[in-house]
Amino acid sequence: METSTDVYRFLVRPKERPGEHCGPRARSLAADARALGLSKIRAVHRAAIYFVRGTIAPKELSLLGRFLFCDPVVEDCAWERVGDAAPAGAPARARRIEVSLRPGVTDPVADEAARAARELGIKGVEAVSTGDAFDVEGDGVTDGDLRLLAERLLCNAVIQRWAIGRIEPSWPDEAAGSGEVERMDVGSMDDAALLALSAERRAALDVAEMVVIRDYFNREGRACTDAEFETIAQTWSEHCVHKTFKALIEVDAPGYPPFVDNVLKSYIKKASDEIAAPWVLSAFVDNAGIIEFDDEYEVSFKVETHNHPSAVEPFGGANTGVGGVIRDVMGVSARPIAATDVLCFGPPDAAPEEVPAGSLHPRRIASGVIAGVQDYGNKMGVPTVNGGIHYDHGYSANPLVYCGCAGIAPRGRHPKAAAAGDRVVVLGGRTGRDGLRGATFSSMVMDSSTGELSGASVQIGAPIVQKKVSEALIAARDAGLYSAITDCGAGGLSSAVGEMASVLGADVDIARAPLKYPGLAPWEIWLSEAQERMVVAVPPKDMDALRAICDAVDVEMTDLGRFTGEGRLVVRYGGATVIDIDCGFLHSGPPQRRLRAAPPVDASAGEPADERAPAGAAVSPAPAVGEALLAILAHPAVVSREPTVRLYDHEVQGATVLRPYDGPAADGPQDAAVLKPRETKGSRGLALSNGFNHRYGAADPYRMAVSAVDEAVRNAVAVGADPERIAVLDNFCLGDPTRRETMWTLLESARGCYDAAIAHGTPFVSGKDSFNNAYLASDGRRVSIPPSLLISAIGIVPDVGNAPGTDLKAEGDPLYLVGNPAPSFGGSVYAELFGLPPGSDPGVPGSPAGAPAAYRALHRAIAAGFVRACHDLSDGGLAAALAEMCIGGRLGARVALDGIGGTAPALFGETNGCLVVEADAPTAAEFERSMAGSPYRRIGETDGEARLLLSVGGEAAVVGLDDMIAAYSGTRSER
Known part of the structure; x- marks a missing residue:
């Protein structure tokens, strides 16, 4: 039939x-x-x-x-x-x-x-x-x-x-791939033709780089294949090789040498080398930074950005951003235990005419990005435990999507050395056209044609597949079945196999790669950034055991070839050779980029030729204290993110001790997440926190960096992390690196990172840079993001039972201000709402005097059990911090402030290095003794009244708890 x-x-x-x-x-x-x-x-x-x-x-x-x-x-x-x-x-x-x-x-x-x-x-x-x-x-x-x-x-x-009406179904084109390879005679091209080729193939290579490619193939005496050209473009992309950070920068600014050679080595890595923390196990040499957890385990942390893809396709961009950073942790042989996300969008209420022509509306970008984060973490079973959401007109067409992941692994179980003869094995998802040229796409400025031209650079993730791959890898790690591992991220097999073979060389046949559908050209198979794939080097004797593990958890495993020891990357498609490149040329061939740095004409404007929103509102009459506090609590920088956070599963795996929102009503914002990984013994845990303030970056990039490091550290200290066991990660997001102002911003913020890391003794263990975060609108406008630096911190919490949280705990407890407050209003929430108060400091908060010593003393008090609640001062100043503590604990407080300045500076000025502490009343004297020699002052006490009473220099204000809750939750109506 x-x-x-x-x-x-x-x-x-x-x-x-x-x-x-x-x-x-x-x-x-x-x-x-x-x-x-x-x-x-x-x-x-x-x-x-x-x-x-x-x-x-x-x-x-x-x-x-x-x-x-x-x-x-x-x-x-x-x-x-x-x-x-x-x-x-x-x-x-x-x-x-x-x-x-x-x-x-x-x-x-x-x-x-x-x-x-x-x-x-x-x-x-x-x-x-x-x-x-x-x-x-x-x-x-x-x-x-x-x-x-x-x-x-x-x-x-x-x-x-x-x-x-009705849409007709459609299916992928199933025409068989021809296997044909395009050959380009780059050796005979002049400079103009080379640049035209780079533009035609969206390679983002400049003329100096193209000339080096031409010279190489002239030495080889042959034409360049399409697969070879695409491989070089990917390997040399800004996204993969970090050309700007490694550039030789000519500096025209006081206080700098004439040249800075390699920002990473001169500032970021230099700080880690000078600190030389013995508990740092891996920094800047692997897919993620790794620190010691205890004698048995190590913890890893990585934060990536997925900005351009999220601008073009918000759900897919964020979705694969989360999936990709989870694979980074899998790539250091760790089990993913927590995810973080820091998201930057344009104003959600922007009028259509305010949105750069050709870009998606910020509200649509935000909803898609949030859904993408939710989809991947929840389905893979990785809790999203820490993050933030920030708004600025500069992010309207170019959102920032920072995705982080932490992992845990037994110490010493991460192999890193493939050997000649090991098999090149791919595990996980199949290959399709999704993600083509993603690395080079992320290395270019976007414009109104980006979506149409770079649609193939966008991917959609499959978290269920990656969950199974993670399970297979953990079993393979414990059985010692692989000798090296990495993930297929930007550049796909080209990046993963190319990096693993950078010394040994490899010979692979990509005709063996399993495809989602037929019809892919060889270079497309090789460069595809299809998700959920890992590459492992496997000794031949262990192939059968690995295959048995993969079969047991339904993970596809493919043997592509072998590592040769001959120093050349050879890629075949059946009987045809499509790539044959010297590994030394591929990985050390790009010429060092030469760039220039100089301060902008207006140092508060970042990039003066861009159209950017002003950093603050026009000066308004000084508001009453209660009115100002409620307005600050409702401001987009402060208002609760609970409606978004509740979309994320932050307790899956059962390791989350301190949640994003906690307290009796589970709506008190916490400074950091605290986790107790299930495989560990005792009460030791880890804290994950972050520091970020783009408003500071627009005004003073050096102080932005100092503030971001200090905020990340003090957030971790606030939940019980040992300040002598905190490591940090840097993620720079800036505009066009060919502009002198952009490079000056980079130098200033990198210098701030170095100074702050040395001051706190917090080594950098990983980082990432993202440039070309600008958008050329179809109407000719150029919109660049504000200078943006995310500092993420991972710290060891000796006893998670002492993690205090921010919510007030009991009536009658004393309140203390720890640290030396130096309130200022540059880039502050108050100034954005009401303008600068008369006679106030217009600068951005700077390096906090005595903060490292104060953090160490505070940690001793927390470890001794003397602290019941702790909250850092950040956006909105002291009054906002106190209000959030009252909201979280559903308690009131009486606070009197003297000697800090006038009413506005004392309550709403922003400062680094300060925290509010609720001490346990019976042990308040012990708390004060533990803080001896460090800056602190008693400022009030908690009570059972449903209000916050604030007194400065005899002037008092009362703000009702219900009003604060309504403002903070976004439900307060204007009166």
Whole structure:
């Protein structure tokens, strides 16, 4: 009996609740539509679409619809064969837009659905694809309205397609790959032709680099293949080789030598080398920094950025950013135990005309990025425990997405040396066109054509696949089955195999690589940044044991070739050689970049030619203390992020001791996360924290760096970390490095990092730089981000039982201010709201006097159990910190301040090096003795009154607890 392959369409929609025609999702989409000016739209209802191709019996179709695609308690499902007479699509009261992924874009839901169908015994399923149906309700909604809604809100053309009415299913092009290799005679090209080639292939290589490539192939006496050129471009990209940090910089500024050779060595690594902490096990030589946890375990930490991809496709950019940094930790043989995220967006309420032409609206970028972070961490089972969200007009077209991951591993179990004869083995996901030229894409300034030209650089992650790969690697590590490991990140196999073979050389056949679909050219297979792949070097004798582990957890394992010991990278496609490059040339061939640095004309403007929002509001009449405090609590820099944080699972794995929000109502913001990894003994744990303030960077990049390091350290100290066991990571995000002002900002912030690290004794163990964070709008405007530096910290907490948290604990406890306050208003929240107070310090907070000694004394007090709550002073100053402590503990406080300055400086000025402490009343004397010789002062006490009483120089103000909660939670209405 003949069978034919059919395509079936399943539509799954939520059941309507009695009396509720429009649910919150429908109302939210309608509100977003009205923000686009589509006032006719009342509601937008979403339904899920599944297309299934195969030979499937009717009973099997019913099984798919009822038990796989649909939860019959809350959803309804209908199915039909595509091509049959279609029933009415949208309800009579609505019009429909349908959206689906473009062919070839990773569809993890479809992949998992196909796998689950096979698990159900439905063997005839060949392929699955997914989409969404949006039923739009409103009177007089036109095709033009629907088109605007689809293009601006419902569909991202980089990875999706849409239709009014019903969309037809589509599948990846299954034309067989020809295996043909393009050859380019670069040896005969003049400089202009070389630059044209670089631009045509989006290589982001300058003329000096192209000349070196030309000279190499002239010495080789042959043409360059497309795969060789793409490999060189990836290996030499800013993203991979950090050309700007390693550049020779000519400096035209007082206080600097005429030249700075290599910023990394001159400042960042120099600090670590001088500190020489014996508990640092690996710094700047591996996929992540590694420090000692105890005698049995080591902990690793890495933070990456995924900025350009998140601007083009927010969900996929953030999703794969999280997945990629988790793989970095897997690449040091560790088990991922925690994730962090610091996100920077344009104002969510920006008017459409304020958004740079050709870019997505900041609100859309933010919702996609947050969903991407949530999707990967939650599904992989890695808790998201620390982070932040920041807003500035400069991030409107170029968001910053910092993704971090911490891991744990037995000490001494991370092998790093492949040997000649070891097999080159790939584990995990299959290869597709997703992610092509991602490394070079991230090395260029974006413009309005970026999405169209760089769509292939965007990827979608598959966290379930990576979870299985992680399990396989841990088992392989414990069995000692591999001799080296790295992840497939930027550049894919080219980067992973190329780096592992940088000394030995390798000979691989990429025709063996498993593909998501046929039709890829050899260079596409080699350069694809398809996710969830790791490369390991495996001694031949261990291949069978590794394969058994992979089979047990359903991980695909592929033997591509071997490490040769001959010093050349040879890549074949079947019988054809597509790459044959000397490894020494590939990894040490790029010429050192020469750049210039000079202060901007206006040192507060960062990059004066860019259009940027002013750093502060116009001067306003001084507000009353209560009014000012409530406005600060509601400010985007301070207001609660709880609605976002609650989307993330921060307790999976059961190791989280101190959560992002804690206290009786679980809404008190914490300074850092504290974890107790499940495999460790005793009460020792670790703290993860961060320091970031872009407003400081726009005013003073040196002090921005000093402040970021100090904030990261004091946040860790506040939760019980030992200040003598804290390591830090740097992540620089700046604009165009060919501009002298950008390089001056880099030098100033790197110098600040060095000075602060030396002062605190906190070594840098890892870092990352991201340049070209600028956007050229189609109307000619250039928008650059504010200078941005994230400092992340990882510290050892000797006893997690003593981690105090920020929420006040009991009535009648004394409150102390630890540290030497030096309040200033440059880049402050108060100044942005109300302008500079008369006679105040307009500078950015600087290096705190006596802070390291104060932190050490405070740590002794915390370790002794004398501290019940502790909170650092940061955005909004002392008053904001006190308010957050009251909110978290649902208690009141009476505070009197003298000797710090006037009312505004004492309460709202921002300073480094200071924390508020609630001491345990019965042991307050012991707390004071432990702080002897360090700066501290008693400022008040807690009480049971539902208010915060603030007194400065005899002037008192009372702010109600309910008002503070409403302002901080974003629910306070203006009066």
